Amino acid sequence: MNLAIMLKRTASTYPDRVAVFRGTTPYCSFRELADRCARMGVQLRTRLNIQPGDCIAIVSRNIPAFVEALFSCWYAGAVAVPINPKLHSKEIAFILSDCSARCCFISDDHREAFARLKDAGAYSGSVIVFGSEEYRSLYEGVVAKPAERRPEDVAWIFYTSGTTGRPKGAQLTHRNLRTMSLGYSADYERLQPGDSILHIGPMCHGSGLYILPHLAAGAGQITLASSNFDPAEVFDLIKAHPRIGFFAAPTIVRRLTEFAAINKPDTSNLRIIVYGGAPMYVEDLKRALSIFGPKFAQVYGQGETPMAISVLSREAHEESLRDGDFRRLATVGVPQSVVEVRIADDAGQEVPSGTSGEVLVRGDTVMKGYLHNETATKSALRDGWLWTGDVGVMDPSGHILLKDRSKDVxxxxxxxxxxxxxxxxxxxxxxxxxxxxxxxxxxxxxxxxxxxxxxxxxxxxxxxxxxxxxxxxxxxxxxxxxxxxxxxxxxxxxxxxxxxxxxxxxxxxxxxxxxx
Missing domain, CATH: 3.30.300.30 (ANL, C-terminal domain)
Incomplete structure (x- = not known):
């Protein structure tokens, strides 16, 4: 099933609800979003000759048009390749070449960089600047159904890196991302219309992946009006939007905690903070809990199994706060509902509880493989298991304590x-x-x-x-x-x-x- 069907369904069920906000300003409804993406998908196919399976890159700061670009790729049957806009232009050029991107959507702050890439012959595909006349012209034309895609077809290439430092493209399928979305609903919270997610972290990474479960439930997407992290703006938006949540790295959580401790903002609308992407120090988490209350959940995942290895639930945080026993907060929680996790020795055999080993993951969220890198794929995917490269210990209750990053990342x-x-x-x-x-x-x-x-x-x-x-x-x-x-x-x-x-x-x- 093409992930674009998710948007089509939500637009039919909640046509007039706001799908995307820029700050407090509505950007489009679900009906408008689906209509635009459907037209854009047709234009990509007819005007740019995008074929099913072709790659379309997105290099942009967090803006509402990112959501349009993402789903228009899928309407066209293409593969979305979101790229970190903070990368050096030479790093971006490598990714564009590696995935053979036919087209690239960019925010206006990347115009000059892409002009240089084109002049140097480092990229020969089409470049469409968000907000430009060319971009707006994609809204024109006819509406068509999403292109036919199979569950095992690639939907998103998530560029990560290995020990060599060269980016590797983890190929995530429509099935992978649909399963990830179901896992969010099963393990984190049951989303509903009227909820919203504030995109503080880069939409090219974890925050962008969470577009999917929220959109499927009729929840809104919110981007910062400034497109840059500013604690004051974040808390203004929390005050303005009911039932708001967000995903953030521990560094961002720490900064928000420090700001809130001094300025005492109104956080009554705050629904949940999902944190992950790096270790969270227990002392920092205890302080955040004292400021915001038990509204936290932790995700442990990798680009190769997006946002889907383990979860430390909101209830676990609440229990730790209530009981004063914070040992569990040092873990990354228990395996998520949609995957199987084991701690294994070098031969792949499960080790006893309390014994260190590599974290292995199996399930429908695990990537198809690395693009153009059979050697790395064979190393990471063995006998149906993803070898994460992380060393951990699982206790008798199933909680996982990460010991080290074996790849020195x-x-x-x-x-x-x-x-x-x-x-x-x-x-x-x-x-x-x-x-x-x-x-x-x-x-x-x-x-x-x-x-x-x-x-x-x-x-x-x-x-x-x-x-x-x-x-x-x-x-x-x-x-x-x-x-x-x-x-x-x-x-x-x-x-x-x-x-x-x-x-x-x-x-x-x-x-x-x-x-x-």
Whole structure:
């Protein structure tokens, strides 16, 4: 079943309800949204010759038109490829090339970047700017039914990365995303018309995935009028919209908690805060609970099984607050209803309760595979199970405690940063002989990037030079916040860099640090 049927059904049931708001201003009703997306789907097929299975990228900040672009892709039978707008243009170009995007919707702040990509020959597809005359012309023409799609056809390519740092496209099918939506209703809350979701986090990632369960229930989508995170604006919208909820990384929850503790905003309309994407410190969660009350739920998922591995329910948070026993809040909860989870040894055999092992997931949310990457697909998908790369322990009640990220991924502000990618950029500097990048705990961001650099003999690269190199190659948020210069990196007898020793060293010398 094509996911566009979801919008068609909701538009028939709740035609006049507001589907999307920009701040407090209605953008369109469900009837209008379905009508526009149906017409856009036809125009994409006829004007741009988009064929079923073709990829259409979306590079945009959070704006109402994102929802239109997403569903118009599906009406056309195409595959949506939302891309993080904060990525460097070279990173965006790689993704566009990897998925062979035929067309790309962009917000107006990306006009110049895409003009440069086109001039450099890095992208040859069509570019449609949201709000432009060309974009508005897509509303014209006839209305047609959504293109026929099978449940196993790809609907969304979610670009993640592995140990190499090169983005990998997790192919998510119509079945994957429909099952994810059903799982939300089963494990988090029963949505209803009049509910709404505020898109604080990037719509190209977790927040955007939650468009689906909310739209299916007739709930509204809200984007920030400023399109940028501002705690004051968030609380203004919470006050203005009844039964509002949102998904956010722990960093954002922490900032909202700090703002609310000082300014005492009205949060009576707040329905739920779903947090995930990075570790949430128990002390931070306890403080947030004291400010907002038991309105929290935690999601643990990956791009390869979107928003669907485990859940720490709102009821679990309420019980912890009531009983004063916060140990359970250190876990990521229990397996979601739509998946099967096991903790396994290296052979894939389930280990006893309380024993560490890799988290494995099986179910209808698990991706079809990585685009154009059979080797990575075979490594991640074995005998029907997704090997997550995360090490965890499951207790007798089924609660999962994550112990480590086995792939050394750094999670900063809810975004994944891959050490190898940063290391390769730093090694481009002529004065750098060796480098190793790690993440260290940070109370604001969860983790921050620290680079250990071994200079070439007789040379010493300046931190400013390394910064400029990073800013020219990768997204700003991936830049090291601290550089440590060493004569040599600690290594095993096999020559492998001992990152655990670097982590110990970074923590021991943290008080003497000077951030870059």
């Amino acid at each position: 750094i999670i900063s502000g809810g975004s994944n940063i891959y050490p190898r990618e940063v290391e390769e950029v730093l090694l481009e500097h002529a004065a750098v002989a060796e480098v190793s990048v790690i993440g260290v705990p940070d109370p604001e961001w969860g983790e921050v990037v620290v680079a250990f650099v071994v200079p070439r003999i007789g040379e010493r690269p300046l931190e400013g030079e390394l910064d400029r190199l990073c800013l020219d190659r990768i997204a700003r948020y991936k830049r090291p916040k601290r550089y440590v210069f060493l004569d040599a990196l600690p290594k095993s007898h096999l020559g492998k860099i001992l990152k655990r020793e670097l982590r110990h060293f970074a923590l021991e010398t943290d008080g003497d640090r000077g951030d870059a």
